[in-house]
Amino acid sequence: MSDSKKFSKLSAKAKNSLIAKMSKSGSGGGDPRRVPSRRSPVAGIHDSMCDFNQLPGYKELKIHQTIAMQTGIMEPYFLCHDGLAKGTTSIGGEEYLNFSTYDYLGLNGTERLNNAACDAIKRYGTSASASRLVSGERPPHRELERGLADFYRTEDCLVFVSGHATNIWTISQLLNRNDMIVYDALSHNSIIHGAKMSGATRIAYPHNDYDALERLLAENRAAHKRCLIVTEGLFSMDGDLPDLPRLIEQKSRYKSFLMVDEAHALGIVGKTGHGVAEYFGVDFNDVDIWMGTLSKSMCGCGGYIASRKAFTEYLKYSAPGFVYSVGMPPALAATSAEALRILVEEPERPARVQELGRFFVQEAKRLGLDTGHGQGYAVAPLIVGNSLVAGLLSTAMHKRKVNVLPIIYPAVEDSAARLRFFLSYSHSKEQISRALSIVAEELPKVRKLATSFSDESASK
């Protein structure tokens, strides 16, 4: 019998006492009260300090997993897909409608990208072997960086081996404790960690609230040397855009740098997928730092900084996450360089994703579903307003053969818990309609179930 079946057979009292026991002592390990003898130099340090089971974060994880099991929520993470995951995918030999891929432009696994990767492997092997600083570069690195610099009409570009690390090392290399960073409250984790690492004064402004940003800048800017304002080109959880013209005006007046993370905007936002600058028709060079990832529309891995040469050169010689980390595998650089060429050659791809995004919002509204701030792009949230409901709904969708993941507290406020759909060029309108109809059928059932759980625990 599986653990979850065994668990569900326990009485409510036994379940509660199991959770209580786990929260006190972790799911295993020795007696935390046992301490070494007095003469030991480590007297007073519990054995638990050497026990991974006693890590507070791990104990919390186990509690969450237990509660999920108790309520019948299936673990939606780390599912193993049998092959290429497109608009549909096979998991454990069964076909699912798939709304959990970043392959927004539907390029992953296409012949052109596979050939680009295979040709590069034949020529350069699979590894860049060491940091580019010491082991040198391969032509695909340069092609990709030149391509991105041209795409953003900037002087230069530098690619890092991870998108997350790109934000961390770029922000922390630009700022120090004399400086300040102001970022949208819904910014990605990598922006927040980069801000922390920099030592600069950190201030989050409420999501897309430029009056609040104005007040924060007026109050704090003068007390700091440099100031960086950070936003996203298409918000990764909410699927909305920033007011770029207003940000450009504010950053100029407050003598600040402006950085835009285009992880989800590249290839998606703007008539030809050139991102939020194209959408608003502003000069690309009014933004000081264009950041993006290659893991989404570009079907590779890593991140980029497109900016002035002085900045990319500085990062290239000093950012620890670039200097002391291996270069991007040449085959992945070649893949993303080819994906960028296809994006430029085939503007019908971004146009199609935008059409599907608008269709999603329209259909969801027709069915009475809440699309939050979503503006009809590849990131399409459906707000359900409760983490338990989001978890149960994702499980119900899985049972109905639709793969779509929940976003729950603490990733978002509990009241903003949601299912997050990723739409792509590979989807059809019929697939989107079908998935949304299933949501509309399952959501009332799931809400009822969640209420019964709450009533049950309130009566205990």
Ligand SMILES: Cc1ncc(COP(=O)(O)O)c(C=O)c1O
């Ligand atoms: C806005 C944003 N920035 C940065 C990253 C990190 O990118 P990667 O997953 O390629 O490391 C992500 C990841 O999804 C993201 O959503």
